Amino acid sequence: MYSFNYLKPGSIKEAESLLSESDDNKVISGGMTLLPTLKQRLARIDNLIGLEKCGLDKIILREGLLNIGAMVTHFDVSNSALVKTENPAIAQLASHIGDRQVRNRGTIGGSLANNDPSACYPAAILAMSGTIHTTKRDIKAENFFVDLFETALEEDEIITSVSLPKPERAAYEKFPNPASRYAIVGIFVAKFDSEVRVAVTGAGEEGVFRCQQIETALSAKFLPESLSEINISADGLMSDIHAEADYRAHLIVELAKRAVAKSIAR
């Protein structure tokens, strides 16, 4: 690890100004990916800006939307009575991220900003058509996830919270990588009054994506059986030592069926 300063600004304005001072200043929000990167000297940072004093750790209901602060840990999301009532699927998703230690350090804002192609949250936010609130603007989920580890965030922009509408039905199914326990494939299925949205994480070569084939089939009839004839192409899916692309393609359909069943049973 290279040495760095650890700063704890007292407000998000102050944090934003510190971040804009230099390209070598970075925000830490849990650090579940950043810290291992620093330990291996894969990144050099002058100032690490901790957001723990910026008041981003609230979960509230705002204008009918569930609003989760960027610094809320996975444990707090999974354990929040409000989240469990308003959006039980995301509480359940959070309860299966990493292990107990990770869930008590890792945050929703950190996960979204990192946009790991195997992370769980991006699937939920994209499927539920969430909005990412930042120090500069509001970004719709559709426009937020750009590519592997790449988002629409500008260099000096910080996520402050995420808003989620309340789906009629929703569920997340993950097939964990047996080594890392990240998603080999993770599917978030969300049924709204007007549409069904399905997002896939862990599988796409360009990160999280929506699966139109499945969305169309489920829009016709929101039942697992609607997917029995679906075949997903392996093109554009990741292939690695743990899972080949055709296996991931198969898992997408299988897990989508399970997610639909789970959301109906909920």
Added chain:
Amino acid sequence: MLTMARLEDHRLITGKGKFTANTKPSKALVVKFLRTPIARGNILSIDISTAKTLPGVVCIFTAEDMASDGITHMLDTSNPARDDGGTIVKPRRPILNSYEIKHLGEPVAMVIAETTEQADDAIEAINFNYNDSDSAFLSGKDIDSQPVWPEAHDNCASYHNVGDFSEVEKAEKISAYLITVPIHISRITAVAMEPRIALCETTKKGKSIFTTSTQNPFALRAEIMQTFSLETTDIQVIAPDVGGSFGMKGTLYREDAAIIWASRKLKRTLCWSASRSEAFISDEHARAMHGQARLGLDSKGKFTSFSVSLDIDIGAYISKRSFSMLNNLGGIAGQYVIPCLAAELRFSYSNTMPISPYRGAGRPEATFMIESAIDQAARVIGIDRAELRARNFIKPNMMPYQTSLMFNYDSGDFPAILEEALLLSDYHNFDKRRIESQKRGRIRGIGIATHIEVAGGPFGMRIKELARIKLSKQGNITIAPGSMSVGQGLETSFPAIVADVLNINADMVHYVQGDTDYLPSGRGSGGSSATITGGSAAINASEKLIKAGNEIAADVLKCDISNIHYEKGNFYNQNNPNSSLDWSEIAQYSNQPDGIDILGEFTPSAPTYPNGCHICEVEIDRSTGKCFLQDYVAVEDVGTALFPILIEGQILGGIVQGISQALGESLIYDETGQLSTGSFMDYQMPIASDFPKFRIKTYPVKTKINPLGAKGVGESGTVGALAATLSAIQDALKSEGSDAVEMPATPNRIWKKLNNVK
């Protein structure tokens, strides 16, 4: 004998263990190694001029510096052979490499600095130039292209024909069935909870004290003495608490040699500790073989012959540790009457980390070979797998039994153990459970493995074990065995063994281990031998201590020694029961200034043969290929079951390591020789929730080889589990008409087999 908890556990699980890192003095300098970032190529230059000027950098050494002291290579301990008449080539392993790169992660330069950060900065500042070869040579490649060592043009390090292939061929010709199964055993590594660490202090007078996480300080001292031409007075090796070793920590590594040399040169205290990433590329690997096994049977299902042909991927360098499959090859005889056995072993080089023993060291592999062939034979002939085994067992009344390949079993009741395991696992009602699983979309499989292994060897060698017992002037009794606990619990068992002989409470006996200044030699931990050889040496020492006590008592009580009676810590004159001496009085009366100091010893006349039967039950999720363990039964004959809680711990841990290899552990190199599984993100380690509740039972058949009647327990869990787990998975797949899956049976691989995806 005892059902107490382990004495060391409270200390170890509350963070009060004393591992090497806990003993590091503040004056210790930090050592880091620059390693080769590629697997094959030539080193052009190692420029340290900038690096050595950086703040806090004390020294940077390369091979050149060591060569000026005449120290260049690791000790050559290898003993290759070429039964095929090929040329024997013995490539030497440099301590620091300055010439040809043969695998990823070879140490090139050693940085010594005041802090970790300063050492890291210096590593980055070294200007290291090398030529990158097009690609690495890995197992399974066409060797004509580019053997690892040009002088070994066929890329073969050692070739062995064991047993009689002509007899096997004769038997095969008249066999009713000839079953051939492919053998693929993945390359894995020990992943000790405590990574390797080396701490070396050298006094002004030139004595080096080397503290390290090792399983055998005595063997390490001998290697160090030979490497550096030192006397016993020049080097002391200390192993404090050790967090797992499994065979991997059984030798002097290149980093150790470099640190000892540098510490002696600088007369400074140096410490290197491996990161987990470093452990993956620099700990010796294990297993790594492929080939085939052939089993002949007559029309009644009696085995007529068995043979294996194996290519073992030993990595880039050889040592005596490369050939453990050869030592434990006899395991292919299994628990069966097989008239002829033979094996062809080819040890091949590759641009990878060298291999060495890992829990079982050839035994799990051997059991996997015979057992998977028997499973396949049962399917082909249409006989129940348990029945086919029972039909071929060596019966208790045939003991001792000389197999057709190496081993001479002294005792065992294989049929009874199988029966016990079948009963415990409710084997005969398996079909009901299979149907119930089918209803839930799951494919159920049951696997059987009977296993036998060799302990307290190596086979064909009789190695003495020592144990020192001391009675201090204050009357304290201390046992210091040559055996070494790396987590097994000898701190609990050895005082109990001594106390049993002395007929006193175990808490009156202290335990020390892991210091070469205590004993002239020791076997350390390995070959499932601690209790059977070390425990027997402790018994011998304890008996000698009583004898010494008798002599002193006779002298003090002024009677003939034959009248001295020892009981529960007291020496009585039988003719005068009112006069007696306890141990503290014996110590006071001894004429030695430091009390009584006795060396006990034990040399086994032969190895022992722990054996057992494992039955594993799995369910496979048809649509994801994920395998769920449902039940696991192990019935083990470890001889006398001395310490049930330690036995269960050893067997359970061993089983988990076997299952883990069967299901997921695997070191994978890409075609350039980079390690694709160099961290826990990709190298699959199991977690507790992956496992069912294990049902472990002992079925003791005592051995006469040692006074305890114990056969050893360290490895048998792994020996049975690798075969049993895969047997269950293959059974599930076969029930669906699918082909066998190759180890490791990952969800992706199982799914492909179930869906016939090529």
